[in-house]
Amino acid sequence: MLKMMFLSLILAAGLTSGARAEPTPIVIRVIAKDAKFVGTEMGGVTITLSDADTGQVLARGQVEGGTGNTAQIMKDSHARRDLLANDKAAKYTTNLDLEQPRRITVTAVGPKLPANVANSVSATQWVLPGKGVAGGDGWVLEMPGFAIDPLDTPNEIHLANGKFIPLHVKVTMMCGCPITPGGQWDANKFEILATINQAGKPPITLPLAYGGTASEFTAQLPTNGTGEYQVTVTAFDPADGNTGLARIAVVVR
Numbered sequence: 001m002l003k004m005m006f007l008s009l010i011l012a013a014g015l016t017s018g019a020r021a022e023p024t025p026i027v028i029r030v031i032a033k034d035a036k037f038v039g040t041e042m043g044g045v046t047i048t049l050s051d052a053d054t055g056q057v058l059a060r061g062q063v064e065g066g067t068g069n070t071a072q073i074m075k076d077s078h079a080r081r082d083l084l085a086n087d088k089a090a091k092y093t094t095n096l097d098l099e100q101p102r103r104i105t106v107t108a109v110g111p112k113l114p115a116n117v118a119n120s121v122s123a124t125q126w127v128l129p130g131k132g133v134a135g136g137d138g139w140v141l142e143m144p145g146f147a148i149d150p151l152d153t154p155n156e157i158h159l160a161n162g163k164f165i166p167l168h169v170k171v172t173m174m175c176g177c178p179i180t181p182g183g184q185w186d187a188n189k190f191e192i193l194a195t196i197n198q199a200g201k202p203p204i205t206l207p208l209a210y211g212g213t214a215s216e217f218t219a220q221l222p223t224n225g226t227g228e229y230q231v232t233v234t235a236f237d238p239a240d241g242n243t244g245l246a247r248i249a250v251v252v253r
Helices: 002-017 070-075
Strands: 022-032 046-051 057-062 092-098 102-110 119-127 139-143 146-150 164-173 191-197 204-207 216-222 227-236 243-252
Touching (some): 022 102, 146 243
Antiparallel strands (some): 022 092, 046 057, 191 204, 227 243
């Protein structure tokens, strides 16, 4: 009799010791610093969820959707827990089957467009089985930077065409939001500069002028004759330190 009771207790303990996995929803959004959500317009952002203690990748995907409502994000006054995202604001959604609490790290890399502008941000927190991070705006990460895209700036010029490198770039917030003089993202409040470097010569730095079309900026960069040059374009916001950079190699013959 005692043996039967002992076996029953062991069986009962075995049945109750295995925790049942619970679906746990996670919603990730990436918001550009001082701007709107980063989404499909900029090629998306890659999201990776991993176990912070083991490094195991739990989920990976892309944010999809738009930048959200400008007034809701940038203009309306916000009280505690007010939503910034509307239904169309870009997000990545996944469900994790968790059997126990896990410390989860979310890493966002992007945007994918234009080339070479991607930054990386990450955050870590505990997540409980069945109690996800999906309420409100979800799990929001801030992506710093400016997206700088060289347009029709040539990679090679000839002195017969003049002693200047014609520089033409597009500069936006990381969400693709436009920069214009006096606009929501005011070009007059940003420092958008080009520095031209040639080996053995002192660098020359000049401001870029607004080109008349949203987010487009131009300059005529003086050269020291033939040779290889590297042009570095920077965008900087003195108000919050937000910074972007792009490099362009040019050969003058």
